[in-house]
Amino acid sequence: MMKKQxxxxxxxxxxxxxxxxxxAAGLIEKVSGQLRGDISITVNGGQTQLHPVYIDGKAYIPxxxxxxxxxxxxxxxxxxxxxxxxxxxxxxxxxxxxxxVVANATPTAGGVRLEVLGTGPNPWIILTADAKTTVKGxxxxxxxxxxxxxxxxxxxxxxxxxxxxxxxxxxxxxxSVTAERLVKEQAVYSVEKTDGGWRLYFAExxxxxxxxxxxxxxxxxxxxxNKEGQAAxxxxxxxxxxxxxxxxxxxxxxxxxxxxxxxxLEDQPTAAExxxxxxxxxxxxxxxxxPHLLTKKEEAQVSVIEPDSAGLLPSGDxxxxxxxxxxxxxxxxxxxxxxxxxxxxxxxxxxxFDPETKKLLGFFIRM
Numbered sequence: 001m002m003k004k005q006x007x008x009x010x011x012x013x014x015x016x017x018x019x020x021x022x023x024a025a026g027l028i029e030k031v032s033g034q035l036r037g038d039i040s041i042t043v044n045g046g047q048t049q050l051h052p053v054y055i056d057g058k059a060y061i062p063x064x065x066x067x068x069x070x071x072x073x074x075x076x077x078x079x080x081x082x083x084x085x086x087x088x089x090x091x092x093x094x095x096x097x098x099x100x101v102v103a104n105a106t107p108t109a110g111g112v113r114l115e116v117l118g119t120g121p122n123p124w125i126i127l128t129a130d131a132k133t134t135v136k137g138x139x140x141x142x143x144x145x146x147x148x149x150x151x152x153x154x155x156x157x158x159x160x161x162x163x164x165x166x167x168x169x170x171x172x173x174x175x176s177v178t179a180e181r182l183v184k185e186q187a188v189y190s191v192e193k194t195d196g197g198w199r200l201y202f203a204e205x206x207x208x209x210x211x212x213x214x215x216x217x218x219x220x221x222x223x224x225x226n227k228e229g230q231a232a233x234x235x236x237x238x239x240x241x242x243x244x245x246x247x248x249x250x251x252x253x254x255x256x257x258x259x260x261x262x263x264x265l266e267d268q269p270t271a272a273e274x275x276x277x278x279x280x281x282x283x284x285x286x287x288x289x290x291p292h293l294l295t296k297k298e299e300a301q302v303s304v305i306e307p308d309s310a311g312l313l314p315s316g317d318x319x320x321x322x323x324x325x326x327x328x329x330x331x332x333x334x335x336x337x338x339x340x341x342x343x344x345x346x347x348x349x350x351x352x353f354d355p356e357t358k359k360l361l362g363f364f365i366r367m
Contacts, residue, residue, distance in 0.1 A: 031055050095157040095173055096120060100223075101181060101246045101261045102152045111145035114172070116156065117261060123229030124167040127158050127175075134174040143177075151246060153179045153260060167228070181246040181260050184214065188241045197222065198234045200245070200262070216247050216259040223261045231271040232264045235299050242266055267304045269334065269355075274302045276358065281336035281351040284360055289349055292340040301337040305352070309333070312352060314362040322354060323361055333361065342366075 033055035041050040041061065050066060052059035063081065067074040075082045100118020107113075111130030117123065129135060129145035137143040148154075156175045163169040189203035189212055197218035203210040218224070224232045237243070242265040248257040269277065275298075282297045295301075307327035314320040326333065338349040350364035 033060065094160045096122065096159040096162075096170075097155070097157055098122065098125060099155045099178075100153070100229075102148060102150050102154060103244075103263070105149045107146060112148050114148060114154075115167075116154070117223075117225055117229040117263065118154075118156075119223075122162070122168050123225065125158070125162075125229075126165075126167050126169040127156060127172040128169070129172045129175055133172045136174075136176045138177045138179060145175075148175065148177070151181045151183045152177050153181055153246070179260075180249060182248040182257070183244065183246055184216075185244040185265075186242070188237060188239055188243060190239050191237050198237070199256075200237065200243070200259070202245075213255060215254070215256045216245055216262070217256060218259050218262070222259045224264070225261065226264050226268060226270065232268060233271045233274045233302070236268055236274065236302060237262075237264070238301070267332070269302055269304070277302050277334060277336050277353060280353070280358060284351055285338065285349065289340065292342050293338050293349070294340055295338040303335050303337070304332045304355075305335045307331065307333055309335075309364075311364045312362060313365050315360060319361045326354070331355070334358075335364075 033053040035051060035053050036059075037051050039052055039059075041048050041052065048065075050061050052061050054060075064074055073084045075084075098116060098118035098120040100116050100123075102114050103117050104115040105112050108128070108130075111128065111133065114127045114129060116125050116127055118125070129148060131145070133145050135143050135145050135148065137147075154175050154177050157173045158170040159173075161170060184202060186202050188200050189210065190201045192199050192201075194217065197220075199218070200216045201212045202214040202216075204213045205211075218234070224234055224237075226232050244263040244265060245259060246261045246263075247259045251257045268274075278297055278300045281300060285293070307323050312323070312333075314323055323333070332355060334353040334355050336351045336353070338351075340346070340349055346366040347364070349366065352361045352363065353359065354361050
C-alpha cells in the first residue's frame, strides 16, 4: 500500500511541477484547473485538509501537504523534488506493571529470580532480572540485579511475553526499589479494628508470659493477600493466624509500624469467595436463630476445616456420603461461623459447605 501511495505522490508531484512553470528541456506549458473544495481526501481512513485541483479531468494535490499526510519527507533544490520515507520510531514494548513486595529472591547464573506479590493483572508473578534489566535502588541510583532481595518493595515493568505457568514467569525490563521493608513471619497474637483500619499484634515470651512486642497498623495502601497474591479478608484474621508481614522500616513510639503487605499463610478462601459464602450461609440460618445472632452477615468467620471435625452433623445421607468422599480424597470443608447470645449455653452457629459445589453439607451440633 505504501508503495502505491508513493507512486501516486511522485506522479502528482510531476504533474504539479508541470503546472508551476518549471522547465524540463525548455518545455513550458500554462494550464488552468478547478479547485474542488467540495471533495475531501482521507489517508488510511483519516481525514485531511487536502482538496484536489482538477486539470483536464485529472486530480492533483499539493505535493508538500500530501507528502506529509502520507508519511514522507520532501526536499526541493530548484531542479529536483526528492520524497523520502520518514523514520518511524520503533514502538515501545507494551510492558505490564506491578507494584509490590519481593517475597523471595533466588540468585541465578545471570541475575536473580524474584517472586513478587503485587498489583496489576498478575498479583503473583515470577520475574527474572539480569544484565538487560534496568535496576535502580531506593536512592534512584543504578544497582546490580543481584542486589535485589526479599522484603524490598518494587515497581517493575515486565513482559509483554509471559510463560504459561502458575505463577506466570516473565523477564523484567525495569525495576525500581521504593523501600526496603522489615519482615515478620509469625502467628498473630491479637487483632483489633481501629478507625484507620486494622491493627495486628505480635508477641514474644518474656519470663514465661507472652507479651506484645510489635503492632502493625493497616492503612488505605496496605494489602492483605494469600500466598498467591489474591486479596484476603481482614475479618478472617484472628489470634493464631499465621502471617508474613512486610512493614516499616520506621517504628513509632510503642513499637507501632505501618503495614505494607500482610500475607496469610494458612489456606483460606479468597475475599470474593468469602463474600459468596457469607451470602449463601445467611440465607440458610434458621429463622428462629436470626434474633440471637451477634455477628453481622458481612463479618461472619469463614474458615477451612477438616472433614472429620468433631461435632459436624451432615444434613442427610447424601451429605454424609459426600463428607466421607472429601475426607478420603484428603480435601477440606468450608465453615461459616456466627456468634450468638446463646454461645455460653449452646455454642456458636456454624454452617458447613462443600468447597467444590458450595452446597450445604450440614451444621455443627449445638449442645
